[in-house]
Amino acid sequence: xxxxxxxxxxxxxxxxxxxxxxxxxxxxxxxxxxxxxxxxxxxxxxxxxxxxxxxxxxxxxxxxxxxxxxxxxxxxxxxxxxxxxxxxxxxxxxxxxxxxxxxxxxxxxxxxxxxxxxxxxxxxxxxxxxxxxxxxxxxxxxxxxxxxxxxxxxxxxxxxxxxxxxxxxxxxxxxxxxxxxxxxxxxxxxxxxxxxxxxxxxxxxxxxxxxxxxxxxxxxxxxxxxxxxxxxxxxxxxxxxxxxxxxxxxxxxxxxxxxxxxxxxxxxxxxxxxxxxxxxxxxxxxxxxxxxxxxxxxxxxxxxxxxxxxxxxxxxxxxxxxxxxxxxxxxxxxxxxxxxxxxxxxxxxxxxxxxxxxxxxxxxxxxxxxxxxxxxxxxxxxxxxxxxxxxxxxxxxxxxxxxxxxxxxxx
Amino acid sequence: xxxxxxxxxxxxxxxxxxxxxxxxxxxxxxxxxxxxxxxxxxxxxxxxxxxxxxxxxxxxxxxxxxxxxxxxxxxxxxxxxxxxxxxxxxxxxxxxxxxxxxxxxxxxxxxxxxxxxxxxxxxxxxxxxxxxxxxxxxxxxxxxxxxxxxxxxxxxxxxxxxxxxxxxxxxxxxxxxxxxxxxxxxxxxxxxxxxxxxxxxxxxxxxxxxxxxxxxxxxxxxxxxxxxxxxxxxxxxxxxxxxxxxxxxxxxxxxxxxxxxxxxxxxxxxxxxxxxxxxxxxxxxxx
Numbered sequence: 001x002x003x004x005x006x007x008x009x010x011x012x013x014x015x016x017x018x019x020x021x022x023x024x025x026x027x028x029x030x031x032x033x034x035x036x037x038x039x040x041x042x043x044x045x046x047x048x049x050x051x052x053x054x055x056x057x058x059x060x061x062x063x064x065x066x067x068x069x070x071x072x073x074x075x076x077x078x079x080x081x082x083x084x085x086x087x088x089x090x091x092x093x094x095x096x097x098x099x100x101x102x103x104x105x106x107x108x109x110x111x112x113x114x115x116x117x118x119x120x121x122x123x124x125x126x127x128x129x130x131x132x133x134x135x136x137x138x139x140x141x142x143x144x145x146x147x148x149x150x151x152x153x154x155x156x157x158x159x160x161x162x163x164x165x166x167x168x169x170x171x172x173x174x175x176x177x178x179x180x181x182x183x184x185x186x187x188x189x190x191x192x193x194x195x196x197x198x199x200x201x202x203x204x205x206x207x208x209x210x211x212x213x214x215x216x217x218x219x220x221x222x223x224x225x226x227x228x229x230x231x232x233x234x235x236x237x238x239x240x241x242x243x244x245x246x247x248x249x250x251x252x253x254x255x256x257x258x259x260x261x262x263x264x265x266x267x268x269x270x271x272x273x274x275x276x277x278x279x280x281x282x283x284x285x286x287x288x289x290x291x292x293x294x295x296x297x298x299x300x301x302x303x304x305x306x307x308x309x310x311x312x313x314x315x316x317x318x319x320x321x322x323x324x325x326x327x328x329x330x331x332x333x334x335x336x337x338x339x340x341x342x343x344x345x346x347x348x349x350x351x352x353x354x355x356x357x358x359x360x361x362x363x364x365x366x367x368x369x370x371x372x373x374x375x376x377x378x379x380x381x382x383x384x385x386x387x388x389x390x391x392x393x394x395x396x397x398x399x400x401x402x403x404x405x406x407x408x409x410x411x
Numbered sequence: 412x413x414x415x416x417x418x419x420x421x422x423x424x425x426x427x428x429x430x431x432x433x434x435x436x437x438x439x440x441x442x443x444x445x446x447x448x449x450x451x452x453x454x455x456x457x458x459x460x461x462x463x464x465x466x467x468x469x470x471x472x473x474x475x476x477x478x479x480x481x482x483x484x485x486x487x488x489x490x491x492x493x494x495x496x497x498x499x500x501x502x503x504x505x506x507x508x509x510x511x512x513x514x515x516x517x518x519x520x521x522x523x524x525x526x527x528x529x530x531x532x533x534x535x536x537x538x539x540x541x542x543x544x545x546x547x548x549x550x551x552x553x554x555x556x557x558x559x560x561x562x563x564x565x566x567x568x569x570x571x572x573x574x575x576x577x578x579x580x581x582x583x584x585x586x587x588x589x590x591x592x593x594x595x596x597x598x599x600x601x602x603x604x605x606x607x608x609x610x611x612x613x614x615x616x617x618x619x620x621x622x623x624x625x626x627x628x629x630x631x632x633x634x635x636x637x638x639x640x641x642x643x644x645x646x647x648x649x650x651x652x653x654x655x656x657x658x659x660x661x662x663x664x665x666x667x668x669x670x671x672x673x674x675x676x677x678x679x680x681x682x683x684x685x686x687x688x689x690x691x692x693x694x695x696x697x698x
Contacts, residue, residue: 072607106609117604121622131608133618182608 001218002071002186003047003090007080009066009242012037015078028241040066041077042242050085050185051216055233057223057265063242064222068188070094071220072109073101084108084186106135110179114191116171118163124150124174125159131182149181150174152211169200173207180215189221193228205231226269230254238262250274255400271399277363278356280395281376281385284313289386303373305390311373317382319375322351329372334362337369347371356384360395363387440565447566454522454579455572461521462514470501481683485690492686496679505654505676512653512680515571515643516636519578523635527583528628531590532616541591548584556581556645564649574651578642585634593627594620629692636684644677654680 010018018037021030028039041063048054058064069075071082073093082093086108093104110131118127126133128146137145150159153173163171172192179187193201205228212219223229229236230250237247238261246258254274257263282288284301292300292310298320301311312320322329325348334354352366352374366374366387373386465473474497482490500509534541559577567573597620605619621628647655654677661670 074603074607102609102611104609105607109607111604111607113600113604113607115600117600117607119601119605119619119623121625130605130618134605134608134610134614178608188607 001048001050001052001085002220003081003083004071005045005081005083007041007044007067007070007082008039008078009041009063009070009075010037010078011040019079039242040075041070044080044242044244046237046244046247048218048220050218053212053219053221053232053234055221055223055229055236056239057226057229057236058239059224062239064224064239065190066242067239068190068220068222072105072111072188106131106182108184109186109188110182110184111188112172112175112179112190112192114194116163116168116175116195118171118174118178120163123160123162124155124166127163127174128159128177128181130178131184135182145181146177149177152180152214153177154207167200168196169204172196172204176208176211180211180217185218187217187219189219191222191224194224201228208232226265230269230274238265251276251279255279266399269399271396272361272364273359275360275395275399276356277354277358277360277374277376277387278378278384279400280360280363280391281356281374281387282391283385284383286385288390303386303388303390305388306373309372311375311386313383317380319353319377319381319383322372322375324348324372331375332370334358334366334374338365340369351375353377354387355379360392363392367392436562436565439562444566448568451567451572451576454518454575457521458514458518458572458575461517462511465510465514465517466507470497470506474498474501477683481687481690484694485686489683489686489690493683496683500676500679503672503676505657505672508652508654508656508673509676509680511571512640512643512655512677515575515578515646515651515653516639516684519575519582519639519643520632520636522575522579523583523586523639524632526579527586527631527635528590531587531628531631532594532621534587534591535594535620544587548587551580552584556642557648560646560649569650571646571651571653573649574643574646577646577649578639581642582635582638585638586628586631589631589634590624590628593624593631596627597623626692629688633685633688633692636688637681640677640681640684 008019008022012018012035014035014037017035018031018039021034022039022042026034028042031037031039044067046054056064056067066075070077070080071093073082073096077094080094083090084093084104086104091100091104093101093109096104119130122130125143125146128149129137129142132142132145147156147159150156153176155170155173155177158166158170163174166174172195175192179189193204196204209232221229221232223232230253233250235247236250236253237244238253239245240259240261246253246262248256251274253262254266254269254271257266282303284291284299288304290302290304290307292302294300295312298312298314301313302309303311308324310323312322314320319331322331327349329348330350331353332350334352337350337352347370350370351372352370354362354366354374354376356376356378363374367389373388376384376387378384468476474494477497478490478494481493497509500506530544534544556577559581563573563577563580567576601619601623602615605615610618643651643653644655644658647653647659654673657673658670658677661667661673
């Protein structure tokens with residue numbers, strides 16, 4: 001959908017000289033001394049599939065906003081390519097002529113801004129229709145599509161008021177609607193929720209997830225908030241000092257931070273929505289799991305911290321039964337448990353079954369409803385491992401799976 | 412006596428700037444007078460057109476129109492004020508002169524808009540142009556009104572059209588300055604958003620910059636109108652018609668009453684025009 005290749009942005013009087021020094025491996029400070037140039041973005045490359053939600057996370061000054069603006073050339077990149085898939089083949093935004101650039105911005109690259117950037121003298125409807133107006137779409141069609149998009153972001157009926165009459169969250173919905181209304185396949189979002197109250201921010205994130213499920217746009221989303229990045233991103237790039245220091249799935253970022261900088265971020269993040277059950281669970285072969293005995297075609301296992309609970313696993317990996325306090329417990333899928341209206345007190349006669357791709361938060365909920373080890377299974381119902389408090393606490397504190405202490409890192 | 416003696420100190424380094432100025436104006440007049448005279452043609456046509464309409468309109472119709480417009484734009488109080496002011500002007504026998512003054516103001520403000528808006532827009536877009544324009548505007552604004560009249564008479568001769576041209580020069584600066592300021596004050600994030608959606612420069616100008624600068628531009632229009640009104644009166648000194656004439660004649664002949672009602676009519680006209688344009692500006696702010 002979009003491919004960025006070796007993008008650089010140098011601010012200052014001698015960008016070519018600075019690039020040359022950079023290629024020679026000089027440090028940024030040396031380059032600033034020699035040329036007076038500041039490196040804003042250094043050698044960033046990535047490729048997005050259609051419908052991917054890509055989050056770029058970094059602190060202020062890390063170059064993330066500059067990078068985003070290089071993509072639609074609100075800031076001209078110093079070198080590198082921004083290749084955009086269009087109906088007429090691949091186009092390099094960085095090389096497009098003025099009218100070509102305007103067309104790309106009109107039809108392919110919509111943007112949402114941190115400070116909304118709405119036109120205060122126009123109604124909400126005319127703000128949403130702005131992108132279409134610039135494309136010279138007729139008035140009736142503009143109004144129709146603007147109202148449709150407003151409906152989609154939950155602002156149906158607000159078309160006639162001025163933006164100043166709306167709250168911050170609602171204004172950003174207008175900003176979002178404006179970007180969606182043009183039908184652009186690529187959405188550039190520059191810290192769109194950073195100016196909002198925490199509660200509104202959370203609502204907007206959920207709204208965003210819902211809309212994305214419905215619309216499947218390709219999104220590049222900038223944030224300085226790791227929790228937001230973890231919640232929204234299919235993939236996350238961590239940016240520091242103009243470079244990508246790590247790119248990966250949210251869970252990988254949290255469980256395997258590659259640099260101290262990333263680890264520092266992760267230390268303050270909430271892992272419960274990111275780390276998956278498959279990562280947390282101890283597999284049957286783990287030292288913390290004891291094999292009590294063998295039976296024909298099956299093994300009876302127990303987790304060391306809950307040794308009184310026997311778990312019988314068939315040789316093909318299916319869980320045959322769980323016995324606690326001498327009686328068989330019922331195996332119940334987690335969603336059935338969560339759907340129960342009133343919490344029951346059947347803590348020890350039911351065991352929750354959870355798929356490996358569910359989150360740590362789901363495991364917490366499961367442990368809250370029944371006290372037996374949670375059984376983590378794959379798509380074919382084969383046992384992946386167990387989860388007790390031991391694993392959950394470990395995952396929250398250490399932000400990784402069971403592997404850590406297997407290697408003797410933690411006691 | 413003392414003052415003259417002190418001046419004598421500078422005799423060794425005295426420069427004959429007065430003569431140079433004189434020579435310059437003479438040179439300009441001698442070589443370019445036809446050019447300057449030609450510049451009068453469009454101004455004269457505009458002025459004649461406006462005053463023909465204003466003098467043709469029956470006073471009752473004019474008063475009704477102004478009162479209704481003021482009521483719609485600025486509320487019923489200003490509507491009543493406007494209607495009453497123009498009725499009073501008619502009652503003191505100055506209707507015709509007031510219409511002449513009003514057409515001079517209208518013609519000069521129109522020309523100011525035609526010249527001033529594009530210059531203001533250019534100044535907002537280019538720091539260099541703004542820097543070049545600034546001293547010119549400073550001179551235009553600080554030169555006392557009477558001083559203008561000398562070169563104007565030399566180049567454009569005397570009369571109402573010459574008066575209007577002096578008025579245009581005098582009233583133009585605030586419009587340019589405030590158009591420039593208004594456009595520069597448009598927040599960057601809004602401009603950036605417009606550009607991100609693929610607006611051309613022209614679209615950014617007409618759909619974003621100018622609408623957002625409008626309240627400030629209207630404040631400039633208001634100031635330009637007020638300056639124009641004060642200048643058309645002074646222009647009576649070089650033979651321009653309108654309300655300045657009874658004031659100047661009254662002063663010369665010590666006919667206090669005549670000068671007084673002339674002054675009264677000018678004040679009433681100024682108040683009505685001021686309230687009206689301010690209301691327009693506030694309307695632009697509300698969007």
